[in-house]
Amino acid sequence: MQRILGIDIGATGIKGAMVDLQKGELCTERIKYSTPKPATAEAFVPVIKQLITDFNWEGQPIGFGFPAIIKNGTAHSAANIDKSFLGFNLKEYYDAQLGCETFFINDADAAGIAEMEFGKGKDIKDGVVILLTLGTGIGSAVFNDRVLLPNTEFGHLKWKDSIAEKYAANSVRENNDMKWKEWGPRLNEIVKHIEFIFSPDLIILGGGVSKKFDKYKEYLNPSCEITAATLRNNAGIIGAAMGYELLSRKIDLSDAVV
Numbered sequence: 098m099q100r101i102l103g104i105d106i107g108a109t110g111i112k113g114a115m116v117d118l119q120k121g122e123l124c125t126e127r128i129k130y131s132t133p134k135p136a137t138a139e140a141f142v143p144v145i146k147q148l149i150t151d152f153n154w155e156g157q158p159i160g161f162g163f164p165a166i167i168k169n170g171t172a173h174s175a176a177n178i179d180k181s182f183l184g185f186n187l188k189e190y191y192d193a194q195l196g197c198e199t200f201f202i203n204d205a206d207a208a209g210i211a212e213m214e215f216g217k218g219k220d221i222k223d224g225v226v227i228l229l230t231l232g233t234g235i236g237s238a239v240f241n242d243r244v245l246l247p248n249t250e251f252g253h254l255k256w257k258d259s260i261a262e263k264y265a266a267n268s269v270r271e272n273n274d275m276k277w278k279e280w281g282p283r284l285n286e287i288v289k290h291i292e293f294i295f296s297p298d299l300i301i302l303g304g305g306v307s308k309k310f311d312k313y314k315e316y317l318n319p320s321c322e323i324t325a326a327t328l329r330n331n332a333g334i335i336g337a338a339m340g341y342e343l344l345s346r347k348i349d350l351s352d353a354v355v
């Protein structure tokens with residue numbers, strides 16, 4: 098069995114688990130720590146080291162999902178993390194700090210590749226699939242004929258004098274004690290706007306609140322199919338681990354989901 102440590106770094110929690118890459122499943126429990134505040138590169142080191150100890154994974158490769166635009170291991174946005182991450186080479190820094198090889202992919206892209214390989218997308222042969230992760234922010238992953246268009250940022254679409262994620266992320270619901278009947282229609286507005294622009298065949302909702310899909314699905318009425326992620330909130334960890342494996346086989350991320 099090929100196993101890898103996958104770590105999903107989020108604005109509120111840092112979650113890790115060992116992932117069975119053949120089955121696309123967690124093969125250990127999932128361990129979660131709070132994201133340090135301020136959420137800087139340095140502050141993440143002890144938390145990640147703790148996860149390495151928890152899973153007895155010293156010196157071995159790790160795949161990370163990270164809440165930013167990622168190109169060649171460098172972060173190019175920092176919406177819900179410390180601004181010092183802008184232009185910061187994550188791979189170089191964490192390889193050195195952790196003494197192992199690391200791989201970084203945007204957190205929503207990670208969830209997307211996992212869901213396409215092992216979840217709702219696994220039987221889809223062609224067409225446009227959009228996965229939205231609903232958490233502190235809104236992340237997005239877009240697939241055309243199973244090929245990922247990396248680093249889309251639909252949570253940052255301009256919306257009512259602000260941006261989509263400040264209007265309809267799950268954190269907005271939680272922070273404002275919104276009822277499902279208040280938040281659901283908001284999410285629907287964003288979903289329908291995205292549908293109008295991209296004409297997807299399927300929209301998958303991920304993030305922690307995907308397990309409560311039954312509470313708000315009645316408010317969502319795009320004309321395409323809309324469904325909750327099968328892998329629920331574990332998609333980010335599974336995709337983070339898959340990202341590492343794809344890199345080590347020198348396979349393009351886009352080829353990987355063909």
Ligand code: BGC
Nearest residue numbers: 164165166176205234235236
């Ligand atoms: C970030 C994205 C990330 C999403 C979900 C957004 O604020 O800009 O890169 O995927 O949050 O964490």
